[in-house]
Amino acid sequence: DAKTTQPTSMDCAEGRAANLPCNHSTISGNEYVYWYRQIHSQGPQYIIHGLKNNETNEMASLIITEDRKSSTLILPHATLRDTAVYYCIVRVAQAVSGRRALTFGSGTRLQVQP
Amino acid sequence: SAVISQKPSRDICQRGTSLTIQCQVDSQVTMMFWYRQQPGQSLTLIATANQGSEATYESGFVIDKFPISRPNLTFSTLTVSNMSPEDSSIYLCSVDKDRVGYGYTFGSGTRLTVV
Numbered sequence A: 001d002a003k004t005t006q007p008t009s010m011d012c013a014e015g016r017a018a019n020l021p022c023n024h025s026t027i028s029g030n031e032y033v034y035w036y037r038q039i040h041s042q043g044p045q046y047i048i049h050g051l052k053n054n055e056t057n058e059m060a061s062l063i064i065t066e067d068r069k070s071s072t073l074i075l076p077h078a079t080l081r082d083t084a085v086y087y088c089i090v091r092v093a094q095a096v097s098g099r100r101a102l103t104f105g106s107g108t109r110l111q112v113q114p
Numbered sequence B: 001s002a003v004i005s006q007k008p009s010r011d012i013c014q015r016g017t018s019l020t021i022q023c024q025v026d027s028q029v030t031m032m033f034w035y036r037q038q039p040g041q042s043l044t045l046i047a048t049a050n051q052g053s054e055a056t057y058e059s060g061f062v063i064d065k066f067p068i069s070r071p072n073l074t075f076s077t078l079t080v081s082n083m084s085p086e087d088s089s090i091y092l093c094s095v096d097k098d099r100v101g102y103g104y105t106f107g108s109g110t111r112l113t114v115v
Helices: none
Strands: A009-013 A018-023 A031-038 A045-050 A061-064 A070-075 A084-092 A108-113 B004-007 B010-013 B019-025 B031-037 B043-050 B068-072 B075-080 B089-095 B110-114
Touching: A009 A018, A018 A031, A018 A084, A018 A108, A031 A061, A045 A061, A045 A070, A070 A084, B004 B089, B019 B031, B019 B089, B031 B075, B043 B068, B043 B075, B075 B089
Parallel strands: A009 A108, B010 B110
Antiparallel strands: A018 A070, A031 A045, A031 A084, A061 A070, A084 A108, B004 B019, B019 B075, B031 B043, B031 B089, B068 B075, B089 B110
């Protein structure tokens, strides 16, 4: 799995967009960018993933740069419930990965302020 | 989809004792994963449990300390043996299946405090 770099922490005002960056300069052509988050006292939760096109679902949007060396997770209207640690993980597709466990880096601690 | 029931949710244990954590999945899965999350830290993989075979442990984790059982495709246990205060952590199980088919599902974790 490619190495990722994320800021240690970020703050965001409630109702504003939260933009969480992730650098993955050594990403391979067949590796996807996955985002998970861990709300306090809970297990990590899948948010979104993408290969090279921008993706959007009911939780968030994922913007991947054209060279695929970095990406940004966007929570369009952050709420207090979005306060969590966000993990960016780069790896091959689940069907190809041979059912290997996820590897977590340090993540970004997002604090949504009222 | 997969729903994981993990228990106990928390426990306070005396040093030198053992605790067995259970993880029940509502559907059959091939692989189950056990993680440790020390206070303020990220998740660290302990071992991978494949039904019908011995668990595969990561560097720094040994079977004598963290024995794992995987009797069928929906259940696994992790035992933390001969506990010391350094074992105080959150322990989580995970499977490579979720409701959308792309991600992994995690249990809610077991918060262990060793006194």
